[in-house]
Amino acid sequence: ITGPLSPDQVYSEGQPYSFFLTKVHGIESQYNQVSVMDIKDILSPIMGTLQASCQFNYMFEIPWLIKQYPEQFRSKPLLLVHGFTAGNKTALEIEATKYSNIKFCQARLEMIYGTHHTKMMILLYEEGMRVVIHTSNLVEKDWYQKTQGMWISPLFPKLKKEENKSNYSRGDSPTNFKKDLLDYIGSYKAYQLKDWQQHIADHDMSSAKVIIIGSSPGRHMGENKHKFGHMRLRKVLNTHGPQKDFVKSWPVIGQYSSIGSLGATKDVWLATEFLQSLATVEGSSCVPLASIDLKLIFPTKDNVRCSLEGYPAGASIPYSINVAKKQTYLHSYFHHWISKGRGRSRAMPHIKSYCRPSPSSQEVAWFLVTSANLSKAAWGALEKKGSQLMIRSYELGVLFLPKFFGSKKSIPVSSDINDTDKLLLPYDLPLKPYQKEDRPWIWDIAYKELPDCNGNMWCPS
Numbered sequence: 285i286t287g288p289l290s291p292d293q294v295y296s297e298g299q300p301y302s303f304f305l306t307k308v309h310g311i312e313s314q315y316n317q318v319s320v321m322d323i324k325d326i327l328s329p330i331m332g333t334l335q336a337s338c339q340f341n342y343m344f345e346i347p348w349l350i351k352q353y354p355e356q357f358r359s360k361p362l363l364l365v366h367g368f369t370a371g372n373k374t375a376l377e378i379e380a381t382k383y384s385n386i387k388f389c390q391a392r393l394e395m396i397y398g399t400h401h402t403k404m405m406i407l408l409y410e411e412g413m414r415v416v417i418h419t420s421n422l423v424e425k426d427w428y429q430k431t432q433g434m435w436i437s438p439l440f441p442k443l444k445k446e447e448n449k450s451n452y453s454r455g456d457s458p459t460n461f462k463k464d465l466l467d468y469i470g471s472y473k474a475y476q477l478k479d480w481q482q483h484i485a486d487h488d489m490s491s492a493k494v495i496i497i498g499s500s501p502g503r504h505m506g507e508n509k510h511k512f513g514h515m516r517l518r519k520v521l522n523t524h525g526p527q528k529d530f531v532k533s534w535p536v537i538g539q540y541s542s543i544g545s546l547g548a549t550k551d552v553w554l555a556t557e558f559l560q561s562l563a564t565v566e567g568s569s570c571v572p573l574a575s576i577d578l579k580l581i582f583p584t585k586d587n588v589r590c591s592l593e594g595y596p597a598g599a600s601i602p603y604s605i606n607v608a609k610k611q612t613y614l615h616s617y618f619h620h621w622i623s624k625g626r627g628r629s630r631a632m633p634h635i636k637s638y639c640r641p642s643p644s645s646q647e648v649a650w651f652l653v654t655s656a657n658l659s660k661a662a663w664g665a666l667e668k669k670g671s672q673l674m675i676r677s678y679e680l681g682v683l684f685l686p687k688f689f690g691s692k693k694s695i696p697v698s699s700d701i702n703d704t705d706k707l708l709l710p711y712d713l714p715l716k717p718y719q720k721e722d723r724p725w726i727w728d729i730a731y732k733e734l735p736d737c738n739g740n741m742w743c744p745s
């Protein structure tokens with residue numbers, strides 16, 4: 285029985301994928317050791333001597349957040365990047381009044397219904413810089429009993445002093461991580477991010493093995509059409525994706541914690557435009573879609589009822605009845621949330637992940653962890669005969685491709701925590717399809733037949 289490892293030991297054991305889940309309170313300790321990091325581990329002095337940090341996110345509880353930093357780092361400059369306006373923005377600024385080290389950057393959201401979903405920590409240390417791209421809000425309940433994911437970068441050393449540091453391409457990785465991260469942050473066009481763009485430019489990110497997949501609000505056309513959203517994924521898979529014949533019978537899995545309005549039939553967006561991107565193979569993005577099996581993981585109402593949090597877990601799974609009733613065709617795609625291997629079947633998913641697994645479930649052609657739910661707002665929808673991609677929200681994720689982890693074909697996966705040399709998935713494979721009587725969790729209807737694990741019913745007002 286291994287005692288609790290220190291954060292840097294957990295970090296090194298999690299290499300080379302560096303994909304971690306958050307700690308879940310109330311499950312056996314063995315499921316919180318391998319490939320698991322708590323927010324206090326990420327911010328631990330063992331991971332670096334903090335000088336300043338920047339937190340991109342959607343929800344913030346500022347007093348709680350400050351307490352997650354080690355005491356000696358709590359007064360370091362902290363920039364919060366959010367998408368709030370009006371009253372919510374004022375409330376956030378009031379909550380931060382007593383913290384003179386906190387500054388704000390309000391991400392512009394010009395597209396109605398857009399949100400700032402992106403969750404990223406940029407940690408500037410004396411020793412260098414680290415980037416964490418993840419799925420958790422900076423509120424206590426997001427780090428307590430949910431299944432959340434994160435990619436933690438290596439420690440990026442500062443670039444040696446040189447006059448031509450201004451050109452961003454110095455210190456980039458084979459996956460163009462640095463350039464793509466700067467392009468993403470550049471899309472905010474916010475002066476408050478200027479210093480952080482310079483900090484990124486000043487660091488050597490050549491050790492980054494993942495590919496940035498971001499979304500930025502707007503109507504993207506011309507050569508920008510493939511810069512963000514599902515068209516970005518399509519472009520990346522066209523360039524670096526699996527060989528057509530190798531993945532012929534391999535399904536595509538989408539796993540997320542909310543669903544947008546996807547259209548009256550599967551052919552409006554889900555099984556056409558969106559699946560076309562996820563099913564893209566090297567050299568050709570036109571694959572006969574009828575041959576591709578799309579599987580969607582979304583918690584059932586019983587998954588939520590029996591979860592550690594009980595029905596209140598559903599407050600973070602905002603699938604509304606008005607949207608659900610228009611797209612019952614999704615039922616045939618749905619699969620249960622089951623995560624026995626990670627001890628997280630009762631820790632409801634707030635992580636979002638997508639992958640292309642082999643029929644045997646032993647390997648994947650790629651794996652993506654992201655803030656992006658199953659929605660057009662997050663992934664984008666093609667307009668004007670496919671000449672432009674309209675995205676409403678900011679999203680950010682990282683894609684794991686075999687070729688950047690020393691393999692030609694695939695990445696070995698498992699959900700058994702003893703397989704420490706494989707990429708550990710957040711859920712069990714093979715998946716379990718919904719049966720006739722199964723229903724997806726819907727957050728704005730009442731559940732009064734069966735009590736949850738705390739003996740409560742769910743009566744949303």
Ligand SMILES: O=C(O)c1cnc2c(S(=O)(=O)O)cccc2c1O
Nearest residue numbers: 342399400401419421599600601602
């Ligand atoms: O993590 C996020 O980015 C995110 C965004 N939105 C949420 C909503 S709602 O804004 O869609 O009503 C309701 C409950 C949880 C949410 C959440 O966790």
